Amino acid sequence: MKKQKVLFFLVGFAFLLTLTLFLLQNDQPSFTSHGTLDLDQTPFHDDKMITLDGKWEFYEGKLYEPSAFTNGTKENAVFIHVPGAWTTEEENKRVGTYRLVINNVPTGKVLGIKKQNIRSASKIFINGKLMSEEGTVTKNEANYTEGNVPKLLFFQSDTDRIEVIIQVSDFSFNSAGIANSIHFGEQETIVTQSLKNVLYELAIITVLLTIGLLYILLYLFVEKYRRKEFFILAFALSCIFFALINLCLSERTILYLLPGLSFETMFKIKDISIFLATISLILIVTQIDKRLLSHRLRNSLITAYSLYILMILLTPLKFYHSFLLIFISLNCFTYLYIMIKVVYFYLKKNTVSNDYQQTIILFSILNINIYNINLLLYSFGLTTKLQLGFLNILLYAIALAIYLTIRVNQSYKRNEYLTHELDVTEQAYLVAxxxxxxxxxxxxxxxxxxxxxxxxxxxxxxxxxxxxxxxxxxxxxxxxxxxxxxxxxxxxxxxxxxxxxxxxxxxxxxxxxxxxxxxxxxxxxxxxxxxxxxxxxxxxxxxxxxxxxxxxxxxxxxxxxxxxxxxxxxxxxxxxxxxxxxxxxxxxxxxxxxxxxxxxxxxxxxxxxxxxxxxxxxxxxxx
Structure with a gap:
């Protein structure tokens, strides 16, 4: 049995490492080079859609209008990979301008660009026309406001050449710029693909919310669980918090449900949910086995996260974001520490749970660590994929729901056995x-x-x-x-x-x-x-x-x-x-x-x- 456990751990670790490397690599082919893209040299005419990944022209510290490019590429141009980010601490370089020229564009068709994640305020110009403005793009921090919402932009071109110019300013993150791929394609194709992504994410979010709400109702209306199984409430809340995080990521489905929601409010919902989910996980693992986290460490982590949640609620986005890296790092430590302790007790076969229950717990903790790594890489612009992370958090919820079902069933059988023993005792008492x-x-x-x-x-x-x-x-x-x-x-x-x-x-x-x-x-x-x-x-x-x-x-x-x-x-x-x-x-x-x-x-x-x-x-x- 111990050999099987070691094998399971090694396979899980290899899977975690492989997935991390997979998330770090960009599987989208880059057809853009030196700020130009020739559609005839791409599969665009067959697929009807393409990502604009590759080397774009970039002007750090400058906010150029389309009229500045009348004579083409400027002398101070550098070429930066998109998606990607530039990092700078210089206040006068917290802005930049991206430029891309697309050739051999089909005319007479409705085309579209899907903007996913540009940090944190942006303007998008297509052939000199302003198509999108998110937040306030400015060099002056006092006038700057965030705005970063996924958008579909549609247009028609009378010529086979399109010029895309994107102005960006960011005083909120250390990694600014175009964080995710920009998609370009025909209207029907790009709308269909976007809808598929939204439905995929919404389906997972719906399952998480359903699991969470069902277990909350179970906890509230079944008295014996309310007295003995606080684990149920912690698990239910973790599912709801992870669902809220996912609502604010990737396609940002929350904006379809609440169109009037401000950018800052959405970010606060996401950030608060991240740390409430971690608190819920801490309560879950200490309910499973108190040795996984010492009493002092558990209370210290909960106190630290609670104080930061209070800071998120009471302070502006820019202020609390200056501490975000510290707490994201603490989050990584917490998740990895919990996994290491679970693995340790799993290999030692030193828990109160049965083998298959230990395996389920380890599987769920492994999935939540993969989700956390995916989320971390996405936040720093190191990956554009979140679909796998969404799936991992769903597997986490399903695995713990199975564990909880087994635990409740065993509790029921134990109570049934004790009740039977009591009945036998009562019979003996009656004879007496x-x-x-x-x-x-x-x-x-x-x-x-x-x-x-x-x-x-x-x-x-x-x-x-x-x-x-x-x-x-x-x-x-x-x-x-x-x-x-x-x-x-x-x-x-x-x-x-x-x-x-x-x-x-x-x-x-x-x-x-x-x-x-x-x-x-x-x-x-x-x-x-x-x-x-x-x-x-x-x-x-x-x-x-x-x-x-x-x-x-x-x-x-x-x-x-x-x-x-x-x-x-x-x-x-x-x-x-x-x-x-x-x-x-x-x-x-x-x-x-x-x-x-x-x-x-x-x-x-x-x-x-x-x-x-x-x-x-x-x-x-x-x-």
Whole structure:
């Protein structure tokens, strides 16, 4: 088993490394070179869409208008790879201008450009016409505002040459510029591709939100989970927070749902959700195994993240973003540390979980680390892909949902087992309620008969032996017995009592022969008869009659014990049914009533007229 665990870990690590390298590489072919792109040298005419990846003209520190390029490329041009970012600390170089010339463009068709992620304020000109303005593009930081929303821009060209100029300014990030590929193509193709991406992301987000909301409802409305399974709430919240993060990334689906949402508000929702998701994960892993994070480390991390969340809420985007790198690094540390600890205990086989549960936990933590790496690379413009990360977070949610289902199922089975054990104990307790005076009186009667009627004494002793044997058989784990078996016990008991009471006790039976194989809870008739004899017939000077009736009525089995004894005062009937009050007459009755309620959702019905009669009855569904 340990070899299998090591193999699983090595495969997981190799997968993580391979995926990271895959995310770092750009699988889009670069057809753009030295600021020009010839569509005839690309598959554009077949695919109807192409990325504008490659070397663009770039002018750092300059915001050139289209009119500045009347004579073509300027002398101070450098060539920078798109997608990519430029990094500078110089305030006068927090702006730049990109330029690309596309040749052999089809005329007379509606064309489109899909702008995905340009940090953090931009203007896009096509053939000298302003097509998009996001935020405020300026060299003056005081006038600068962010604006970075995915957009589809459509236009027609009268010539086969297009000039694309993009002005960028950024005072929010250390890595500014065109962070993701810009797509160029015919309108129908580019709209279809964009819609596919939105639907893919929206489907994953919907699943995450559904899982989160379902488990929140489970936590809120099932009391035992609210008391014992805080894990459920933490998991549900993590799914919702990851869904909110994904809503604000890539296609930024949140803007389709909330078109009026400001750029800063969207970023705050994303950043707050990132760190709330981490807090949720910390609570999850400490619920799984407290050794994964020490109490001090857990509290320190939660405090640090909480303070930063407060900072995000109360301060402008630019201010809290100056600390973002610190907390992103802390986030990476937290995720990797948790994974290392999970792997350590996984290989040591030193957790409270079973092997398959450990594997599920490790799988989910591995996926969340891949998602975190993907998110980190995307944030710094080192990859343009987030689809795999979206899939990883979905796998994380599904894996933990499976783990949670197993955990809840095991908890249910454990509770069911303990309940069964309690039922067995209650049965044994009921048997133990055979009062000492019953043994004493029976043995006294046997001794007395030994002097007067040895044969009768032997019969009484045989009845007593049979009664004891059948009573103790009810200690078995069978929670139900046949009517026939219950009646055998009852006959043995009555035979003994008739020897004690003689002519004062008369028993009548009204038993449906077809009911003998029906199942009932054990010791559900004998205690009723015992109470009828001891508290109904015995106090009456001339004795009385007990009638035992068992019949099928439609889909129910109806059992009743009627006696012509002294009756029961009306105010004491409720006490008999109340297990907590344990009235003198009713230890056995209260126990039977409790078990009837538990197994059949029914109760004993007691009717009585004081001084004349008492009838105790119950109905149970036929098995």
């Amino acid at each position: 309620q055979i009062k000492p005076h019953f043994f004493f009186n029976t043995l006294t009667s046997v001794m007395s008969l030994c002097y007067t009627d040895g044969k009768k004494a032997a019969q009484l002793l045989a009845h007593f032996s049979s009664f004891l044997r059948q009573s103790f058989e009810f200690n078995s784990r069978d929670m139900f017995v046949t009517v026939e078996k219950e009646m055998k016990l009852l006959h043995s008991y009555i035979a003994i009592e008739k020897e004690r009471f003689g002519e004062k006790l008369h028993i009548e039976y009204d038993i449906d022969p077809n009911a003998s194989e029906e199942y009932i809870i054990p010791l559900s008739i004998q205690p009723l008869v015992e109470n009828a004899i001891n508290h109904g017939i015995y106090p009456k000077e001339d004795g009385g009659v007990i009638n035992i009736s068992i019949h099928k009525e439609q889909s129910n089995l109806v059992i009743s014990v009627f006696d012509t004894g002294v009756g029961i005062p009306a105010e004491k009937i409720l006490d008999l049914l109340n297990a907590t009050k344990q009235a003198e007459r009713g230890i056995g009755i209260a126990n039977i009533n409790k078990r009837l309620t538990k197994y059949y959702r029914t109760q004993l019905i007691i009717e009585s007229e004081q001084g004349l009669w008492t009838k105790v009855k119950f109905e149970i569904p036929l098995h």
